[in-house]
Amino acid sequence: MALTQHHFSLNTLQWITVSLGESTGEPGSVGWEFDLSTFLPKQPVILGQVAEAGYSSVMLEVLPTQTLQSYARVVADSGLRLSPGYVHIGLPEEFDRDHSGDPEAHFRWFDAIRRRAEETTYMGLDRVFLAADMAPGRPRIDDAAAIGHAFDRARLDRVANVIGEAAEVLRAEGVTAALHNHVGTWVETEEEYEYVLDAISPSLLAAGPDIGHLAWTGADVVEWVAAHADRISDLHVKDMDLSIAAEARATHTPYFDVMSRRFFLEPGRGDVPIVDALAGLPEDFDGSVIIEVDKPSMEPFASAKASWAWIAENYPEAAR
Numbered sequence: 001m002a003l004t005q006h007h008f009s010l011n012t013l014q015w016i017t018v019s020l021g022e023s024t025g026e027p028g029s030v031g032w033e034f035d036l037s038t039f040l041p042k043q044p045v046i047l048g049q050v051a052e053a054g055y056s057s058v059m060l061e062v063l064p065t066q067t068l069q070s071y072a073r074v075v076a077d078s079g080l081r082l083s084p085g086y087v088h089i090g091l092p093e094e095f096d097r098d099h100s101g102d103p104e105a106h107f108r109w110f111d112a113i114r115r116r117a118e119e120t121t122y123m124g125l126d127r128v129f130l131a132a133d134m135a136p137g138r139p140r141i142d143d144a145a146a147i148g149h150a151f152d153r154a155r156l157d158r159v160a161n162v163i164g165e166a167a168e169v170l171r172a173e174g175v176t177a178a179l180h181n182h183v184g185t186w187v188e189t190e191e192e193y194e195y196v197l198d199a200i201s202p203s204l205l206a207a208g209p210d211i212g213h214l215a216w217t218g219a220d221v222v223e224w225v226a227a228h229a230d231r232i233s234d235l236h237v238k239d240m241d242l243s244i245a246a247e248a249r250a251t252h253t254p255y256f257d258v259m260s261r262r263f264f265l266e267p268g269r270g271d272v273p274i275v276d277a278l279a280g281l282p283e284d285f286d287g288s289v290i291i292e293v294d295k296p297s298m299e300p301f302a303s304a305k306a307s308w309a310w311i312a313e314n315y316p317e318a319a320r
Contacts, residue, residue, distance in 0.1 A: 001283045005318045008311050009057035009083035011236070011292045014300035015046050037065045047078035049301045054308035054319070059290050060085030062119045072123065082123050083288035084208075084234050086180065087116035089166045090133035091158055113166045117173035127233050127287075129208040130166055130177040132159050132185040134255075140184045144252035146217045146245065148189040159186045160199040167205045178208025178233045183216050184255045190219040197231070207231040212238020212264075212292070215272045216245045222273050226280035234287035237278075238294065239270035264294040266303055268310040275314050 016033045033039040040063065050058050060082045062071045075082060092099050092109055099106040120128050134141060139150040167177040179200075181193040193214070197207060207228050211221040213236075225232065240263050248258045267274055278289065291311070296303035312319035 001279075001281050001285055002317050003278065003281075003285075003289060003315045005056050005320070007285070007287070007289050008055065008315075008318055009059055009081075009288045009290045010050050010053075010055045010304060010307065011059040011290050012046055012050065012061065014293050014296040014303045015042070017295045034061065035064055039063065040065055044074050044077060046300075047074060047080055050304060051078055051080055053301070053304040054312065055080065055304070057081040057083050057288065059083050059288075060119065060123055060125065068119060068122045071119075075123070082125060083290055084125055084127040084129055084178070085116065085120060086129040086131065087113060087166075088131040088133040088185075089113060089162055090135070091155070091162060091186075094135075094138075110166060110169045113169045114173065117170050117175045120175050121173060126174060127176045127178060127206070127208075128170060129180040129234065129236070130163060130170070130205075131180040131182050132163065132187045134182060134184040138184070140186075140188060141255045143254060145248065145255040145258055146183045146188065147249050147252065148192060148217075149252070151192075156186060156192060156195060157199075160196045163187075163196060164200045164204065167200065171204060176206055176233060177204070178206040180208045180236070181210055181213055183213045188213075189217050190214060190224065197228075202231050206233035208234050208236070210236040210238060210292075211274065211277050212236065212240055212272055215242060216240065218246070218249060221277045222280065225277045229280050229282050229285075232281065232285075232287065234290065236290045236292050237267065237272075237274055238292050239265045239267045239272045239274060241265060242271035259295060262297060265297055266293055266306045266310065267291060268314075269297065269306075 047058060058080045062068060099109065116128055143149055163179065170177045179197055181187050187193055187196055209232065211225065214224060215221050244261055244263050291307050293303050293307060
């Protein structure tokens with residue numbers, strides 16, 4: 001299909017991960033700035049650079065340090081549109097919570113989902129990426145990433161149940177959830193992603209893949225997008241060095257050890273067959289293609305411009 005400027009958006013990860021160096025990259029660590037009040041004055045500058053790079057849209061990201069009204073003003077001043085944001089949900093037991101016999105605690109487990117629904121609808125959107133959570137200390141972060149390490153079918157069933165409940169909470173607020181795969185979570189491999197999608201009705205849960213993370217696990221992303229095109233509402237696009245991915249899978253490398261290498265790259269500079277994968281989207285696709293560079297190979301603004309240059313080269317309609 002002919003993707004246009006309307007389809008493409010940017011997640012501003014470049015600006016918060018450029019200083020990570022050898023640190024983990026987890027929220028709260030050096031370089032992860034979204035949660036810090038000091039990021040507030042940077043936000044309008046960054047959104048201005050996103051627009052200057054060529055984008056007309058940026059991924060929704062209301063900072064925990066700002067109100068909805070403040071965020072709306074910053075976005076309006078930038079002239080950018082918004083594309084769907086992201087929310088994750090975990091298993092209570094992994095936080096030493098037992099909700100059996102405690103309906104109040106179970107209800108409150110989904111408070112963050114309700115807040116993201118509120119942000120989404122306030123900003124005029126009706127879709128959100130929904131993922132299983134990830135956290136340091138878990139085997140797919142600390143021991144081995146992208147291979148389905150420590151797989152447990154019963155746990156995956158519980159993850160599917162929680163994802164389904166979260167999707168119902170979102171739907172009650174007028175928001176459609178799109179299941180997002182992510183290396184390091186319990187929905188990591190192609191098989192796990194398929195399992196959860198199959199467990200929940202398409203009328204409740206769309207697909208919102210990250211084709212870079214699928215490629216990291218060794219999946220054929222061209223085939224995957226073509227096979228699921230009718231269920232995909234929006235998607236994330238990453239490029240990376242797939243030789244590093246293959247080596248890391250073979251050696252059972254921890255998540256942040258992979259990330260610390262020159263692994264993530266701007267679109268077109270790695271090996272993910274992005275153009276071929278996006279060609280599998282249906283002709284009437286009206287969702288967002290969100291570009292992500294988890295760790296830029298250059299200065300953040302230059303990374304954003306290089307990413308847009310790739311879009312303009314491969315999708316001339318987007319540059320008009």
